[in-house]
Amino acid sequence: MALRALTLLSAAAMALVGTVPLAGSASAHGSVINPASRNYGCWERWGDDHLNPAMAQEDPMCWQAWQDDPNAMWNWNGLYKNNVGGQHQQHVPNGTLCSGGHAEGGRYDSLDAVGAWKTTNITSNFTINLYDQASHGADYFLVYVTKQGFDPTREAMGWDDLDLVAQTGRYAPSQNYRINVNTSGYSGRHVVYTVWKASHMDQTYYICSDVNFT
Secondary structure (H helix, E strand, O other): OHHHHHHHHHHHHHHHHOOOOOOOHHHOOEEEEEOEEHHHHHHHHHOOOOOOOOHHHHOHHHHHHHHHOOHHHHOOOOOEEEOOOOOHHHHOOOOOHHHOOOHHHHOOHHHHOOOOOOOEEEOOEEEEEEEEOOOOOEEEEEEEEEOOOOOOOOOOOOHHHEEEEEEOOOEOOOOEEEEEEEOOOOOEEEEEEEEEEEOOOOEEEEEEEEEEEO
16 A cells, blocks of 8 residues: 555655756857857856966856856856847947847946957858857847957957948747858958847847857
């Protein structure tokens, strides 16, 4: 009798567990993973070793970001603003483009820091890979590249420092999006700036990826 009661209790517990969403699913969003966004790259390189003091010398821009707010890396897929209404320049002032205009109460402000962030090598024709864990879809993507001659290691980035190099239409909900970008005339260090307008609501992501055109 006791064994039967225990079995029924276990079954009820399992049924209850089945009604609880997995932890973190409500906050799951996305970001550019290649060329890696600043905070995704810091999480990818140091997430398993983020307390290592060697980071200060080996990867100083990531070091200052981890010191400022580790949640900016753990939540690398949550850099967005709601209710922008397409007015990107009004909601994301110059000098704050990489933090999405102090998104999430300033959690990502360290991403605006000027310095030699680690870069991804790309060619003039490259592909942006964006991971969308929640399958939000996209109304559009805007892809910018910093103007030739602009040095992101010495100057904060503003909208006037960007060239629009790609503008897409809608993408159906998926977890992986690929945006093919064709450019010319760029060499050396740049920032690729991706604006992703999600489809599920008025929610926009602002993503800085440091690159080296080879």
